[in-house]
Amino acid sequence: MAKVTELKRNEDGIATVLGVLKQQFGDRFQTGDAICEQHGHTTTWLKNQSPDGVVFASSRDEVQAIVDICATHKVPVIPYGTGTSLEGHVNAPAGGISVDVTQMDQILAVHSDDLSCVVQPGVTREQLNTHLRDQGLFFPIDPGANASLGGMSATNASGTNAVRYGTMKDNVLALEAVMANGDVIRTAQRAKKSSAGYDLTRLMVGSEGTLGLITEITLKLQGIPEAISSARCTFPTVDAACQTVMQVIQFGIPVARIELLDAIQVKACNAYSKLDLPEEPLLLLEFHGSEASVLEQAEMFGEIAQEHGGGGYTSTTSTEERNKLWQARHDAYWATLQLRPGAAGISTDVCVPISRLADCVNAARARLDEEGFVSPIVGHVGDGNFHCLLLIDEQNADEMARAGAFVSWLNELAISMDGTCTGEHGIGQGKMPYLAKELGQSTVDVMGAIKTALDPHGIMNPGKVIAV
Amino acid sequence: MAKVTELKRNEDGIATVLGVLKQQFGDRFQTGDAICEQHGHTTTWLKNQSPDGVVFASSRDEVQAIVDICATHKVPVIPYGTGTSLEGHVNAPAGGISVDVTQMDQILAVHSDDLSCVVQPGVTREQLNTHLRDQGLFFPIDPGANASLGGMSATNASGTNAVRYGTMKDNVLALEAVMANGDVIRTAQRAKKSSAGYDLTRLMVGSEGTLGLITEITLKLQGIPEAISSARCTFPTVDAACQTVMQVIQFGIPVARIELLDAIQVKACNAYSKLDLPEEPLLLLEFHGSEASVLEQAEMFGEIAQEHGGGGYTSTTSTEERNKLWQARHDAYWATLQLRPGAAGISTDVCVPISRLADCVNAARARLDEEGFVSPIVGHVGDGNFHCLLLIDEQNADEMARAGAFVSWLNELAISMDGTCTGEHGIGQGKMPYLAKELGQSTVDVMGAIKTALDPHGIMNPGKVIAV
Numbered sequence: 009m010a011k012v013t014e015l016k017r018n019e020d021g022i023a024t025v026l027g028v029l030k031q032q033f034g035d036r037f038q039t040g041d042a043i044c045e046q047h048g049h050t051t052t053w054l055k056n057q058s059p060d061g062v063v064f065a066s067s068r069d070e071v072q073a074i075v076d077i078c079a080t081h082k083v084p085v086i087p088y089g090t091g092t093s094l095e096g097h098v099n100a101p102a103g104g105i106s107v108d109v110t111q112m113d114q115i116l117a118v119h120s121d122d123l124s125c126v127v128q129p130g131v132t133r134e135q136l137n138t139h140l141r142d143q144g145l146f147f148p149i150d151p152g153a154n155a156s157l158g159g160m161s162a163t164n165a166s167g168t169n170a171v172r173y174g175t176m177k178d179n180v181l182a183l184e185a186v187m188a189n190g191d192v193i194r195t196a197q198r199a200k201k202s203s204a205g206y207d208l209t210r211l212m213v214g215s216e217g218t219l220g221l222i223t224e225i226t227l228k229l230q231g232i233p234e235a236i237s238s239a240r241c242t243f244p245t246v247d248a249a250c251q252t253v254m255q256v257i258q259f260g261i262p263v264a265r266i267e268l269l270d271a272i273q274v275k276a277c278n279a280y281s282k283l284d285l286p287e288e289p290l291l292l293l294e295f296h297g298s299e300a301s302v303l304e305q306a307e308m309f310g311e312i313a314q315e316h317g318g319g320g321y322t323s324t325t326s327t328e329e330r331n332k333l334w335q336a337r338h339d340a341y342w343a344t345l346q347l348r349p350g351a352a353g354i355s356t357d358v359c360v361p362i363s364r365l366a367d368c369v370n371a372a373r374a375r376l377d378e379e380g381f382v383s384p385i386v387g388h389v390g391d392g393n394f395h396c397l398l399l400i401d402e403q404n405a406d407e408m409a410r411a412g413a414f415v416s417w418l419n420e421l422a423i424s425m426d427g428t429c430t431g432e433h434g435i436g437q438g439k440m441p442y443l444a445k446e447l448g449q450s451t452v453d454v455m456g457a458i459k460t461a462l463d464p465h466g467i468m469n470p471g472k473v474i475a476v
Numbered sequence: 477m478a479k480v481t482e483l484k485r486n487e488d489g490i491a492t493v494l495g496v497l498k499q500q501f502g503d504r505f506q507t508g509d510a511i512c513e514q515h516g517h518t519t520t521w522l523k524n525q526s527p528d529g530v531v532f533a534s535s536r537d538e539v540q541a542i543v544d545i546c547a548t549h550k551v552p553v554i555p556y557g558t559g560t561s562l563e564g565h566v567n568a569p570a571g572g573i574s575v576d577v578t579q580m581d582q583i584l585a586v587h588s589d590d591l592s593c594v595v596q597p598g599v600t601r602e603q604l605n606t607h608l609r610d611q612g613l614f615f616p617i618d619p620g621a622n623a624s625l626g627g628m629s630a631t632n633a634s635g636t637n638a639v640r641y642g643t644m645k646d647n648v649l650a651l652e653a654v655m656a657n658g659d660v661i662r663t664a665q666r667a668k669k670s671s672a673g674y675d676l677t678r679l680m681v682g683s684e685g686t687l688g689l690i691t692e693i694t695l696k697l698q699g700i701p702e703a704i705s706s707a708r709c710t711f712p713t714v715d716a717a718c719q720t721v722m723q724v725i726q727f728g729i730p731v732a733r734i735e736l737l738d739a740i741q742v743k744a745c746n747a748y749s750k751l752d753l754p755e756e757p758l759l760l761l762e763f764h765g766s767e768a769s770v771l772e773q774a775e776m777f778g779e780i781a782q783e784h785g786g787g788g789y790t791s792t793t794s795t796e797e798r799n800k801l802w803q804a805r806h807d808a809y810w811a812t813l814q815l816r817p818g819a820a821g822i823s824t825d826v827c828v829p830i831s832r833l834a835d836c837v838n839a840a841r842a843r844l845d846e847e848g849f850v851s852p853i854v855g856h857v858g859d860g861n862f863h864c865l866l867l868i869d870e871q872n873a874d875e876m877a878r879a880g881a882f883v884s885w886l887n888e889l890a891i892s893m894d895g896t897c898t899g900e901h902g903i904g905q906g907k908m909p910y911l912a913k914e915l916g917q918s919t920v921d922v923m924g925a926i927k928t929a930l931d932p933h934g935i936m937n938p939g940k941v942i943a944v
Contacts, residue, residue: 298772361592457929
């Protein structure tokens with residue numbers, strides 16, 4: 009299962025680059041084992057493949073200089089934000105240089121009249137939202153982790169609010185990137201729409217550092233809604249919860265969030281976040297709008313939920329209560345890991361058309377139970393996207409093999425339902441075997457041709473997304 | 477001004493292809509002057525450059541066969557939908573074969589539970605909406621013309637509803653295309669979101685036939701809102717109307733449409749569509765939502781408009797009245813041409829951040845007046861996008877030169893305001909000189925590298941978007 013691309017190391021090139029970077033960056037260039045390992049090994053279940061050194065870049069010009077040096081010596085360059093990706097995105101299968109952008113954490117401009125802002129890639133989503141709050145604005149995309157906006161752009165992240173506000177792809181207006189040849193490109197201006205040439209913005213978003221390194225991002229913002237209410241509702245079965253979600257989406261209720269936690273997930277969250285939610289399948293919701301509209305949405309939801317046996321429906325406009333609930337939801341990954349201390353967490357990420365959601369979730373639950381895996385199911389079900397988080401003893405070969413077989417089976421099931429093997433985590437190393445199954449070899453060949461055209465020596469985050 | 481790329485014709489290749497296509501397609505392959513001219517000359521002000529022949533394709537396999545034949549003999553292939561593009565998109569500067577997809581007009585599937593459908597490229601937006609109406613669904617994107625969905629995808633069209641529902645880029649879930657090497661690719665599955673590899677969907681949308689020929693499109697659909705109301709409001713000046721729009725957007729009122737027509741445009745529409753609107757700057761609006769929400773939106777708009785001197789504010793939920801008004805708006809292009817019979821219409825298409833809208837529109841109006849051009853201003857102002865439609869005597873060299881100078885000046889003004897030279901029409905031939913000014917040569921070089929990688933012999937709609 010943990011098969012990753014084995015790429016050849018360019019030992020001479022790496023040795024030279026290590027010397028040059030040490031000279032140019034001094035203490036901001038580190039080659040210690042611990043720091044290198046930390047920049048390879050992140051939240052992923054894949055084998056750690058450490059870079060040879062880590063540069064803490066502080067500006068676009070520095071990123072450009074690093075890429076130039078690495079390009080000259082044909083050495084891999086791997087961008088690093090907060091290290092919260094899940095499919096081996098920051099591993100260094102052929103060694104090379106990790107470019108840590110956490111020091112590029114400036115919010116360069118907030119254009120409040122235009123509902124947009126410009127940030128450096130190391131700014132995290134929480135940092136941005138704290139900065140925006142006083143201006144009555146927010147940035148809606150929220151993967152569980154407090155990820156960097158550069159990383160979120162690179163993987164096309166989404167999360168709980170995507171059902172209403174879309175994914176990174178829908179919220180990045182433009183970006184600046186350093187390409188493999190050292191050129192700096194700016195993909196678009198700041199106008200809300202444009203038909204000026206190929207959409208390089210959306211090509212770079214989700215390209216996982218394999219085409220260029222993102223050095224600046226222009227984001228759409230939203231006004232903080234006049235009213236926000238959150239709600240929760242339990243269901244007798246996961247199926248009943250999914251049927252409810254399907255109807256909510258089909259009726260066009262503009263929910264801002266609609267998240268499923270199955271009973272095991274609720275149990276984990278109760279323990280980790282000191283809550284006392286009933287340990288049954290649960291939907292967590294949020295409604296945004298005017299006072300009247302929020303009430304109307306909550307009422308419509310309640311009617312649908314009741315038809316499907318929903319119970320204990322409570323809603324609140326208390327910010328404190330709401331934050332506590334969503335913090336628990338965002339901590340679900342960490343909460344789950346506590347269910348089996350020491351185990352590795354393997355997260356799946358399928359996304360299917362909403363009409364197939366219940367079928368897909370039910371099939372996944374049945375097989376998890378059949379195999380005896382400890383694994384909650386949690387997800388952004390309004391988009392048809394859910395995660396199983398399997399807790400596996402990495403030392404147990406049989407367990408690892410069975411987990412691998414489960415992941416393959418689920419990915420292929422989603423693909424057979426006209427869905428995808430990754431709704432938001434990205435391909436990285438872990439999902440590479442599924443890309444051609446999902447889209448066909450001709451489509452992957454087109455991606456390969458683009459990769460080769462823009463990065464002929466294969467130095468940009470090699471061994472991720474596609475093998476070329 | 478009417479400078480277009482002069483490309484070399486491959487006479488031998490063209491002669492061979494004409495023979496092969498005649499044999500394979502019989503009467504569905506036409507080489508008559510009139511039909512060829514009609515497939516080059518469309519609504520554009522650019523010089524007609526006719527293809528050498530027109531094939532009426534009826535299936536994906538036929539498109540693939542045509543591309544194969546043309547690729548073998550290195551002959552240009554130019555896709556043709558309804559011919560309503562405005563920047564010379566369907567011209568054939570090096571000759572070649574126009575692939576008319578109007579016979580590929582099947583709606584292949586409507587997945588009402590998933591709010592999506594699958595269509596062939598020759599289906600027009602009106603045809604689709606007529607088909608969907610009984611299922612309570614609609615497809616929101618509406619450029620003025622009853623364009624084909626293939627063409628709308630190729631140019632990343634938008635129109636009046638984009639302020640609420642986005643552009644084609646936001647509404648194409650997946651597409652199938654025949655690439656220059658004859659491969660058929662499918663860019664995505666039907667799930668609502670995906671992080672599986674490079675976003676080829678959005679790369680193809682807006683690529684104007686220069687990377688591949690679209691043969692199938694999966695579109696997002698919307699439920700017909702519970703309530704729709706339309707409204708109109710006049711303003712003492714265009715500036716007052718723009719200031720109103722800016723505030724509406726900044727306040728986050730989710731208008732479905734907010735269109736500006738200046739006094740000249742209103743006059744033209746009155747005459748063409750037999751209306752009696754007051755001939756002053758006008759905003760036309762539409763609100764979608766629940767009964768309560770539509771009322772609330774209309775009220776909030778009314779308050780903002782009043783602050784800016786808006787008058788004669790009337791709203792209606794009558795479908796008939798609404799359709800009449802929007803039909804007039806959609807006919808604005810034709811109405812304007814009647815202001816100076818025999819003149820050519822040159823449409824600009826700049827789009828700026830909303831905070832610069834009034835500045836840009838005011839500057840455009842002042843210069844149009846200074847130069848004495850007959851030109852209304854009309855636009856999708858909620859997105860910061862507006863059009864001047866200059867009526868020019870093509871035989872008058874001085875007028876043509878001055879019009880060209882105006883277009884250049886306006887494009888550069890918008891670019892200087894962090895805007896774009898094309899909000900929705902695309903680059904085609906006419907906007908090619910502005911692409912590098914807008915995005916920089918490095919960015920255009922990346923587009924060029926992609927073009928060359930995917931179409932090494934330059935047969936896909938050559939001489940458009942970028943010169944390679």
